[in-house]
Amino acid sequence: MAKLKQVYVCQQCGYEASKWMGKCPSCNEWGSLVEEVVDTAKPKLTKSSRSGNAPVKLKQIVIEQEQRTTTGKEELDRVLGGGIVKGSLILVGGDPGIGKSTLLLQICETIGAQNKSVLYVSGEESVAQIKMRAERLGVATPNLSLLAETNVNIIEVLIKEEKPNLVIIDSIQTVYCEEVSSAPGSVSQVREATHTLMNLAKGYGITIMIVGHVTKEGSLAGPRVLEHMVDTVLYFEGERHASFRILRAVKNRFGSTNEIGVFEMVDIGLKEVKNPSEIMLSGRPTNASGSVVSCTMEGTRPMLLEVQALSSFTSFGMPRRTATGVDYNRVVILIAVLDKRAGMDLSNHDTYVNLAGGLKINEPALDLGIIASIASSFRNIAIDPHTIVFGEVGLTGEVRAVSMAEKRVIEAAKLGFELCIMPKANLDKMPKVKGIKVIGVNNVSEALAALLK
Numbered sequence: 001m002a003k004l005k006q007v008y009v010c011q012q013c014g015y016e017a018s019k020w021m022g023k024c025p026s027c028n029e030w031g032s033l034v035e036e037v038v039d040t041a042k043p044k045l046t047k048s049s050r051s052g053n054a055p056v057k058l059k060q061i062v063i064e065q066e067q068r069t070t071t072g073k074e075e076l077d078r079v080l081g082g083g084i085v086k087g088s089l090i091l092v093g094g095d096p097g098i099g100k101s102t103l104l105l106q107i108c109e110t111i112g113a114q115n116k117s118v119l120y121v122s123g124e125e126s127v128a129q130i131k132m133r134a135e136r137l138g139v140a141t142p143n144l145s146l147l148a149e150t151n152v153n154i155i156e157v158l159i160k161e162e163k164p165n166l167v168i169i170d171s172i173q174t175v176y177c178e179e180v181s182s183a184p185g186s187v188s189q190v191r192e193a194t195h196t197l198m199n200l201a202k203g204y205g206i207t208i209m210i211v212g213h214v215t216k217e218g219s220l221a222g223p224r225v226l227e228h229m230v231d232t233v234l235y236f237e238g239e240r241h242a243s244f245r246i247l248r249a250v251k252n253r254f255g256s257t258n259e260i261g262v263f264e265m266v267d268i269g270l271k272e273v274k275n276p277s278e279i280m281l282s283g284r285p286t287n288a289s290g291s292v293v294s295c296t297m298e299g300t301r302p303m304l305l306e307v308q309a310l311s312s313f314t315s316f317g318m319p320r321r322t323a324t325g326v327d328y329n330r331v332v333i334l335i336a337v338l339d340k341r342a343g344m345d346l347s348n349h350d351t352y353v354n355l356a357g358g359l360k361i362n363e364p365a366l367d368l369g370i371i372a373s374i375a376s377s378f379r380n381i382a383i384d385p386h387t388i389v390f391g392e393v394g395l396t397g398e399v400r401a402v403s404m405a406e407k408r409v410i411e412a413a414k415l416g417f418e419l420c421i422m423p424k425a426n427l428d429k430m431p432k433v434k435g436i437k438v439i440g441v442n443n444v445s446e447a448l449a450a451l452l453k
Contacts, residue, residue, distance in 0.1 A: 008033040014225065031452045037183040069165075069207070072110025075262060075272045076103070078299075078332065079234065079247050081255015083165040084166070087205040089198050089253065091172075091227065093212040094236030099245055099249065100211050102269050103236075104168050105130075105139055107209075112141025118167035119158075123150040123184075125173030137269040147399055152177050152186065152193045152271045159200055169197065172226070194229050227251060238358055244279070245270065246359070259299035266451075277415060278303035286385045290377030293417070294369025295390045295408040296361050302404070302411040306356040309373035311349045320346060325355030326370065327362055334371050334393060341397030342371075342444050366400040367393035367423070371444055372451050381452045386418040389451065397444040401425035409433050421447055 008017045010033055015026035023030050052172055068083035078081050084090070092101050108118045118141075122130055127146040134140070143162070149155055152175045159167060169175065176184040177192040181322075194210070201208045212226070227233050233251040238244055247261040262273040273279055281304055285291050290309045295302055314320070323331040331353050338344045353370055355361060368391035376383050383389075390408060394398040405426040413436040422430075424440030441447040 006035055006037055009036050009182075009187050010034075011187055013021050014191075034182070034186060034188065036180075036188055037194035044142065069111065069114070069116070071107045073103075073107070073261070073272055074115075074274075076107070076247065078301075079249045079252075079255075079259050079261045080232065080261075081252060084207050085126060085231070085254045086207060086415040087201050088207055089194075089201045089229070090207070090209045090232045090234065091212050092209060092231040092234045092236070093214050097212055098236045098238060099263070099265055100236055101133075101170055101268050102137065102265075103247075103263070104170065104209060104211070105134060105137055106131040107135075107271050108134075108144045108166075108168070109139045109141050111166050116143060117162070118144045118166045118168070119147060119162060119164040120144060120168045120170070121147045121149055121155055122170045123148070124170060131352045150175050152196050156196055156200060159206065160204070163204060164206065167197075167206055167208045168199075169208065169210040171213055173213045190226055194226055198229055235393075237360065244273070244358060256299055257303070275413060277302070280305045280359070283414070284356065284385070287381045287382050289380045290373050291385075292369050292373045292376060292383050293385075293388045294366050295388060295412060296365060297404050297408070300404075300407075302407045304359070304411060304415060305359060307369040307373045308354045308356055309370070309377045310352040311374060311377040312352075314348060314350045319346070319354075320350040322350075322352045324353070325358070325360050326353060326366065328361075330367070331370060333395070334367060335374065337393060337395065337397055337444060338371060338374060338378075341449060342375065346374075346378065349378065362402075364426050365390045365408075367391065368399060368423075368444075368447055372421075372447065376451060379452055384419065385419065386416065387451065388412040388417045388419070389421045389447070391421075391423040391441070391447070393444060399423045399441050399443055399447060406430060406433075409436060409438060412436060421450055 008020050010024040010026060012029045012032045013027040015024050015030040017033060020033055067086040070083045073076055092100050107118060111118050126148050130146050172190055172193060173185040175193045176189050180188045180192050182188045197208050200206060231253045232249060235248050235250055237248060243264050245263040245265060249257050249259060251257060262276040263270040264273050267339055274353050284306045287423050292307050293304055295304050321332055335346050335351055351374060369389045371393060372383060372389045390402060392402055394400055401423045405422060410421050410433055413433050417436055421437055421441060422436045422438060424442050427440040430438060439450055
């Protein structure tokens with residue numbers, strides 16, 4: 001007979017307690033403990049009931065070539081490491097309305113065109129609503145099947161019968177398992193549903209992509225174990241009201257976690273951005289102080305972007321510091337470096353820093369660009385629009401070397417930039433790039449002297 005026990009499970013971190021508490025002792029979240037009923041009866045494992053798996057010597061294991069399927073989106077294939085791996089479990093997360101379902105529905109058209117079957121399971125929309133969205137996006141492949149279902153047991157039986165090449169679950173927080181008594185979206189339900197889908201993906205070689213909701217803090221809702229169970233975790237980033245979207249891999253067992261894909265939301269869905277540097281720099285001012293172009297690396301891709309700063313005198317005793325797209329604490333440190341090492345008294349000036357295009361970058365190579373833009377606004381001297389600046393800045397004002405400097409300079413030369421201010425430590429291994437002059441600097445003072453003439 002089954003032994004049932006009531007436990008209280010935190011819906012944020014999965015912590016279990018025998019009694020209710022107002023505050024979770026693990027993640028310190030208030031009001032997150034929810035009562036759930038679990039089955040504590042454990043079947044006895046005998047030698048006959050043991051799994052057929054046995055240890056295998058490392059030298060006896062034969063590695064087969066990964067079977068990848070292209071999605072028809074070069075940006076997505078880049079993030080995935082070359083395409084979708086057969087039998088993988090992929091989690092796609094992002095804010096509501098950012099384009100998760102749109103991208104997955106567009107993938108269905110390409111996969112279906114390769115004569116492969118696709119099953120789209122939705123727990124949030126009816127099949128008629130999905131068809132309306134498919135018609136708007138131009139998705140009309142006959143190999144796409146739609147299903148509106150939330151019972152994971154029914155979904156499991158259907159997948160075993162149909163054996164599609166690709167399954168999309170939208171979303172994991174809406175499906176439930178009959179054996180678990182808690183509500184859909186709870187820690188237990190998400191864990192059990194994901195475990196069932198993982199067994200299907202590995203056992204039958206079916207690629208499964210699941211959509212995950214995010215919390216108000218921007219992290220995936222549900223237990224942290226959800227991200228550990230899947231093979232790949234993709235995050236959609238960007239402002240919902242802006243047109244550009246960035247797809248970033250934060251976990252990938254079959255590729256790099258440093259690559260990003262850039263998309264633009266248009267009226268017919270998500271459109272790939274082949275050259276994000278050119279798009280990010282379009283419309284920038286040509287003769288305005290406080291604007292400078294810098295370069296960041298996202299994986300192996302160099303991306304040029306505009307760093308803007310505004311320094312304004314204030315009569316209040318406490319000046320404001322605001323940062324959009326970059327780390328606020330980093331900006332405060334760089335302002336202190338300007339004050340101490342470059343002799344710029346910003347103690348009575350409000351300072352605002354912004355990355356144009358709605359991007360969020362944490363790479364230290366933007367340090368010199370941020371300093372140059374603040375100094376340009378403070379002195380009201382415009383920087384030549386054909387100049388690019390990058391480098392990491394230390395607390396003593398030194399400009400440190402950055403990785404892949406050659407790729408950054410080549411990308412700048414392709415877009416017509418004529419002067420590059422970069423760390424002097426990178427000049428030793430820097431080949432001559434046609435069409436652009438490179439100046440190496442040791443510290444912030446040298447960089448500002450070359451920029452603010």
